Amino acid sequence: METLDLLLNGFAISLQPINLAVTVAGVTVGLFIGAMPGLGSINGVAILLPVTFIVPPTSAIIFLAAIYYGAMYGGAISSVMLGIPGASTAVATTFDGRPMALKGKADYALIAAATASFVGGTISVILFTLFAPPLAEVALAFGPPEEFALMILAFATFIGLGGDDIPKTFFSIFIGLVMSAVGLDIVSGEPRLVFGDITGFFHGINFLVLAIGIYGIGEMLWVIETSKGKSVISEATVSFSRTLDALKLLTKTWKTMVMGSFLGYFVGILPAAGATPGSLMAYGVAKTVAKDPDSFGKGNINGVVAPEAANNAASTGSMLPMLTLGIPGSPTTAILLGGMVIWGLEPGPMLFVEHKDFVWGLIASLYSANLFALIINIMFIPVFIYVLKMPFTVLAPIIFILCIIGGYAPTQSMHDVWLMLIFGVVAYLMRKLDYPMAPAVLAIVLGPLAERSMRQTLIGSHGDMLIFFERPISGTLMFIAIALFLAPVYVILKNKYFPKKEAV
Amino acid sequence: MRKAELLMAVVMGLFSIGLMWKSTELPIGWIPGSGPGGGAFPFWLAAGMLVCCIVILIRWFAGTSPFSKSKEIYMDDFAIKNFVLVAGALAVMIGLIHVVGVYVSVPLFLIYYIRFLGKHSWTIAGSLAVGTPIFTFFFFEIALKISLPKGYTEPAFYPLFDIFL
Numbered sequence: 251m252e253t254l255d256l257l258l259n260g261f262a263i264s265l266q267p268i269n270l271a272v273t274v275a276g277v278t279v280g281l282f283i284g285a286m287p288g289l290g291s292i293n294g295v296a297i298l299l300p301v302t303f304i305v306p307p308t309s310a311i312i313f314l315a316a317i318y319y320g321a322m323y324g325g326a327i328s329s330v331m332l333g334i335p336g337a338s339t340a341v342a343t344t345f346d347g348r349p350m351a352l353k354g355k356a357d358y359a360l361i362a363a364a365t366a367s368f369v370g371g372t373i374s375v376i377l378f379t380l381f382a383p384p385l386a387e388v389a390l391a392f393g394p395p396e397e398f399a400l401m402i403l404a405f406a407t408f409i410g411l412g413g414d415d416i417p418k419t420f421f422s423i424f425i426g427l428v429m430s431a432v433g434l435d436i437v438s439g440e441p442r443l444v445f446g447d448i449t450g451f452f453h454g455i456n457f458l459v460l461a462i463g464i465y466g467i468g469e470m471l472w473v474i475e476t477s478k479g480k481s482v483i484s485e486a487t488v489s490f491s492r493t494l495d496a497l498k499l500l501t502k503t504w505k506t507m508v509m510g511s512f513l514g515y516f517v518g519i520l521p522a523a524g525a526t527p528g529s530l531m532a533y534g535v536a537k538t539v540a541k542d543p544d545s546f547g548k549g550n551i552n553g554v555v556a557p558e559a560a561n562n563a564a565s566t567g568s569m570l571p572m573l574t575l576g577i578p579g580s581p582t583t584a585i586l587l588g589g590m591v592i593w594g595l596e597p598g599p600m601l602f603v604e605h606k607d608f609v610w611g612l613i614a615s616l617y618s619a620n621l622f623a624l625i626i627n628i629m630f631i632p633v634f635i636y637v638l639k640m641p642f643t644v645l646a647p648i649i650f651i652l653c654i655i656g657g658y659a660p661t662q663s664m665h666d667v668w669l670m671l672i673f674g675v676v677a678y679l680m681r682k683l684d685y686p687m688a689p690a691v692l693a694i695v696l697g698p699l700a701e702r703s704m705r706q707t708l709i710g711s712h713g714d715m716l717i718f719f720e721r722p723i724s725g726t727l728m729f730i731a732i733a734l735f736l737a738p739v740y741v742i743l744k745n746k747y748f749p750k751k752e753a754v
Numbered sequence: 755m756r757k758a759e760l761l762m763a764v765v766m767g768l769f770s771i772g773l774m775w776k777s778t779e780l781p782i783g784w785i786p787g788s789g790p791g792g793g794a795f796p797f798w799l800a801a802g803m804l805v806c807c808i809v810i811l812i813r814w815f816a817g818t819s820p821f822s823k824s825k826e827i828y829m830d831d832f833a834i835k836n837f838v839l840v841a842g843a844l845a846v847m848i849g850l851i852h853v854v855g856v857y858v859s860v861p862l863f864l865i866y867y868i869r870f871l872g873k874h875s876w877t878i879a880g881s882l883a884v885g886t887p888i889f890t891f892f893f894f895e896i897a898l899k900i901s902l903p904k905g906y907t908e909p910a911f912y913p914l915f916d917i918f919l
Binding site for chain 2: 643
């Protein structure tokens with residue numbers, strides 16, 4: 251019952267005028283960002299984080315979380331209307347959403363996506379409310395070795411589950427961690443990795459500089475190159491009677507929605523997995539268990555419902571480890587976590603003790619964000635379709651300007667702006683060679699915490715590395731991490747010695 | 755793609771060696787009583803980067819990674835042209851911020867991009883070039899009290915600050 255009290259208190263906070271306003275604003279902005287092809291929640295959160303300095307920390311995080319949510323809804327819009335995923339999280343939505351649009355049922359697909367997102371979001375927030383307090387309680391007992399083991403586990407998920415090239419994933423993790431080490435050494439206070447004695451490096455490399463570089467400038471360069479071709483927007487007729495009709499049809503898909511929500515939520519908790527694989531898996535499961543698997547890919551409404559429920563559920567899932575353990579469950583929550591540190595809210599189990607209002611206000615805002623996203627999404631479908639016609643050559647320069655001013659604002663140093671441009675360009679060039687970028691962002695956020703917990707542990711154990719394996723919780727975490735690190739090796743060996751028989 | 759993969763691994767490998775060397779400015783070993791030295795964390799991580807680059811290089815020479823066999827072009831003419839025009843313009847704009855400040859370089863960049871790269875009408879380019887700095891001014895300078903760099907145009911803003919602050 252205590253949880254219920256706290257949640258009710260959270261609602262009181264999230265329904266304060268300012269928080270209500272930022273929720274609506276965040277959801278709307280998120281919907282637009284998600285709907286833009288190429289831009290997803292992470293781009294929105296990275297680019298707009300500096301803008302949120304205008305409101306108090308709790309409202310700022312509520313705003314960013316609302317963007318995250320809205321973008322998950324919005325991604326479906328361009329998947330259906332253009333056949334181009336609005337964000338990578340909505341890739342699976344194109345499989346059946348696009349065929350539906352081509353059959354003149356674009357409005358059905360959009361309403362299905364919005365409703366499924368709402369169900370996915372709501373189920374996952376309820377799961378979140380139930381899981382978060384006990385998990386935080388367990389995490390309160392964690393010391394530096396456990397914290398360090400958790401971070402190793404977070405990185406291990408990228409190796410074992412990320413699906414990217416292994417050496418390149420490792421490289422991305424290492425470079426992110428090294429960049430986090432620039433600045434003053436946390437123990438001795440001596441300057442470290444200050445290149446060419448440039449004073450700008452003394453304050454370290456802000457994670458936002460890297461995040462905006464990669465997800466703002468680098469991403470835009472990438473989109474400019476890949477979006478050469480003109481896209482064709484489907485027509486959508488929206489009317490009240492058709493909306494009711496679509497909702498009636500959706501009542502038959504409730505099983506798919508529930509399946510997608512649970513799957514998405516649990517996949518979302520893993521740092522490397524998140525919304526994109528979650529939605530693809532949900533699509534796969536929906537197709538496998540369906541009575542008519544052949545109709546998938548040809549405009550089956552279940553094929554829209556499953557991934558959309560899953561990607562919203564995953565975005566909530568990824569907040570669970572962020573708030574309770576201080577380990578982000580996705581690149582977007584990594585940026586949220588970095589933001590919380592800027593505002594002096596140290597993420598982790600202590601949040602549930604020291605900043606109850608903040609935590610429960612945020613959780614409650616997720617409930618209301620969901621509701622607003624559903625309403626705004628369905629009401630403004632025609633507006634979104636109009637916005638999709640906006641030429642990229644107008645949007646791109648405005649985003650570049652936002653990146654540059656946003657990169658300048660937190661530290662007010664031109665040094666960071668230059669660094670951001672360099673990161674953006676290098677990220678773009680590396681991304682073309684399939685270097686994954688998300689691990690680097692996670693690494694630069696977690697780097698200082700990882701180094702601190704490692705050094706604290708080693709000081710306590712007089713340099714004995716075995717301490718990470720001797721304590722029960724950290725030992726278990728470490729063994730899971732090692733198993734994940736070794737997973738690719740196992741796959742390689744298996745393919746070498748037990749090759750699959752290929753069909754002739 | 756082949757050459758780009760090789761070049762990237764070599765450049766990043768050299769960069770990691772540079773980082774390792776830089777890390778040795780602080781002790782990288784064990785300091786009795788205070789744990790690992792300040793340079794240890796970055797040193798071993800940079801070493802990890804180097805190992806990754808070496809693995810990528812080995813696979814390249816052995817021809818076992820996808821890019822080492824790829825015949826695709828890393829950047830075609832279209833990509834190079836766009837990259838130079840966009841990234842170059844960004845660099846010029848950031849450079850100009852040092853001299854004439856945000857409120858001159860931002861409109862210039864917007865006009866260049868929207869009117870000349872995007873080939874949109876002067877109406878769209880002009881209204882955004884005027885509207886963006888005005889919005890920026892009120893949002894950052896007035897509401898957030900974050901002063902954006904103004905270069906030589908700084909004195910022109912004194913009267914505005916007198917009115918709004």
